[in-house]
Every structure is written in C-alpha cells, then in structure tokens.
C-alpha cells in the first residue's frame with residue numbers, strides 16, 4: 001500500500017494518528033505549509049511512500065487567544081505566518097518570527113513550520129532567535145502522547161525549557177499542535193539603508209540595528225524605532241535609504257560569528273553568490289552544485305554546517321550525518337521510541 005495524507009483536525013486526532021502509525025509500524029512526515037519540505041531532496045521527503053505517511057497540520061489553524069494587553073498570542077500550529085501577522089497587527093503588535101523581507105518568505109509557511117525549522121528572519125540581530133519568542137507549546141510526542149511545555153506568561157514555568165528543544169527539531173521529536181508566542185509593539189519606523197563603506201567605519205554609530213547584511217557589493221542595514229532616532233543613526237553612519245536586500249535562497253551556512261568573515265572570504269572563489277549576517281554567523285548562498293558543495297566543505301572546515309534548500313533530489317539537505325551522539329539518541333528515544341517521526345531526517 002502507498003502512503004497517505006492524514007489531516008487531523010484536533011490535538012486528540014493528532015495523538016490518534018501518531019498512535020496508529022506507531023502500532024502499524026509506519027513513519028510520519030509532519031508537514032505544515034510544506035514550503036521548506038517541498039524544496040528538500042527526495043531523500044529528505046520520502047513521504048508518502050510504501051511505509052511512510054504525511055501528517056499535515058493544515059487543519060489545525062487559527063488564533064486561539066490574543067490577550068493584547070499581555071503581549072502574547074496563542075495559535076494553532078498550522079496557522080499561516082501571514083495570518084498571524086494580520087491578526088496581531090490589528091492591535092499594533094508583531095511577532096519577530098514573522099517574515100520581514102517582502103516577497104521572500106514563501107506564502108503558506110506556518111507557525112509550526114517556523115518553529116520546526118527555526119529558520120529565523122534577518123531581524124534576529126536585535127530580536128533574537130525564534131526560540132526566544134516561544135512561551136508555550138502543546139505537542140504530541142512520537143509515542144502518541146499529548147503534552148505541553150512552558151507557560152502562557154513568562155513567569156509561570158519551572159523545569160527544563162522543552163520549548164527551546166522542540167524549536168528546530170524539524171518534526172523529529174513531536175508534532176506541535178499549539179504555540180504561544182511573545183509579541184511586541186510594531187516599531188513606528190522601519191527602514192532599510194545601504195552603504196558601501198566597510199562596517200568598521202560606521203558600526204559604532206548604530207546603537208541597535210535590527211539587521212546588518214553584507215554582500216559582495218556593500219551592506220544593507222535595517223533600522224527600526226522612533227523616526228527621529230532612526231534618522232539620527234542613519235545620518236551619523238552616513239547610510240542611504242534603500243530597498244530590502246534580496247537574499248540568496250539555495251542554502252544557509254551557520255558558523256561561529258567570529259568565523260563568518262573567514263568563510264565569506266572563500267565564497268567568491270567558489271563561484272557562490274552570498275549575503276552574510278556577520279554578527280549572527282549566518283550566510284545565505286546560491287550557486288551550482290559544485291559551488292555549494294565547496295561552500296559546505298568550507299563551512300565544515302570553519303566548524304559550521306550548511307543547510308541546502310534547493311530542489312535537486314540528490315542533494316543531501318543537512319550534510320554528513322555526524323553519527324549517533326549518545327545524548328541526542330537517548331533524547332530522541334524518549335520522545336519517539338519507535339522512530340515514527342521522520343527517522344530519515346538527519347541522514348538526508
């Protein structure tokens with residue numbers, strides 16, 4: 001029998017679907033909008049196949065609660081990111097895990113997918129990582145057990161912070177069913193700027209830039225805040241107003257921020273186009289197969305990793321499998337003892 005698409009409509013139905021898969025010895029690919037999954041190589045998305053089904057969380061959608069005065073929102077995990085932005089935007093609020101480069105975040109991506117991948121927006125320089133905005137998650141483990149971690153307010157939590165563990169787990173530990181996020185007021189001004197002057201000459205004039213993105217021709221800077229403050233910073237750093245940068249979307253390399261410049265120094269010779277967030281240690285890349293293979297080798301030499309997000313079915317997404325790491329293996333076993341949730345993920 002070929003694999004099927006499962007579309008549970010509640011957390012109970014998710015638990016039932018995972019329990020059924022476990023008993024039937026079938027694997028599950030958890031899927032939100034599929035905007036990232038559909039870009040990965042075949043090895044990374046085998047479902048639906050003979051022995052693996054797709055568990056789509058699309059039907060778990062909508063705002064559950066938005067107590068605006070508390071600057072928090074609770075949404076079902078399949079809620080599209082743009083729907084979240086519209087809902088909290090009505091109250092003049094935003095979640096910095098929303099996309100910020102117009103037209104570059106694929107339509108249809110979901111809150112659960114954003115947490116699943118932890119692929120942050122360029123504003124993480126000021127806003128922090130995706131995991132920093134997660135207050136509580138409700139989830140179903142690979143054992144088919146419903147649970148929750150964290151709390152709806154910042155102070156009502158004790159014990160291990162499983163929200164952070166599940167953020168970036170790529171659908172391998174649990175199915176997220178509901179997410180509570182911290183919010184903040186939308187800044188009155190948000191403006192991109194550009195300069196070709198090396199950043200050492202103007203960086204000290206900016207006290208809190210939201211993004212600094214360097215490419216081979218110059219640097220884009222996002223300033224947010226009070227209009228006078230933004231204008232003052234732009235003027236003292238001699239930045240010119242500009243459009244948002246276009247980020248290469250074929251791959252992302254992550255290294256220690258102190259190694260970003262060393263990695264970038266190798267990329268032109270490899271034939272890659274790149275845009276780097278030096279303070280984050282993140283480099284967005286494009287290039288042909290040979291160029292991206294060279295970039296992956298360079299990233300690994302610098303102690304980092306390269307994630308490929310291109311449609312070549314033969315391309316390994318995560319690079320060489322680092323092999324079984326005892327603690328990670330035990331953790332995986334605790335959440336998903338029978339390897340129901342995308343057991344192929346890290347070797348694909």
Ligand SMILES: Cc1cc2nc3c(=O)[nH]c(=O)nc-3n(C[C@H](O)[C@H](O)[C@H](O)COP(=O)(O)OP(=O)(O)OC[C@H]3O[C@@H](n4cnc5c(N)ncnc54)[C@H](O)[C@@H]3O)c2cc1C
Pocket residue numbers: 029030031032033034035036037038039057077078081097098099100101104105106108109110111112113114115116117118119120121122169170171172174175176177249309
């Ligand atoms: C080219 C490109 C550009 C991007 N640009 C930006 C950007 O500018 N700003 C930005 O913020 N983000 C950006 N992203 C990130 C991306 O949009 C998010 O990671 C997105 O939210 C993925 O959502 P999805 O629902 O489509 O995930 P899917 O493709 O469905 O799934 C992605 C992963 O998450 C897991 N997953 C999905 N839902 C759940 C769930 N409910 N529970 C557990 N695991 C789950 C899946 O198993 C899979 O491993 C970009 C991505 C790409 C490919």
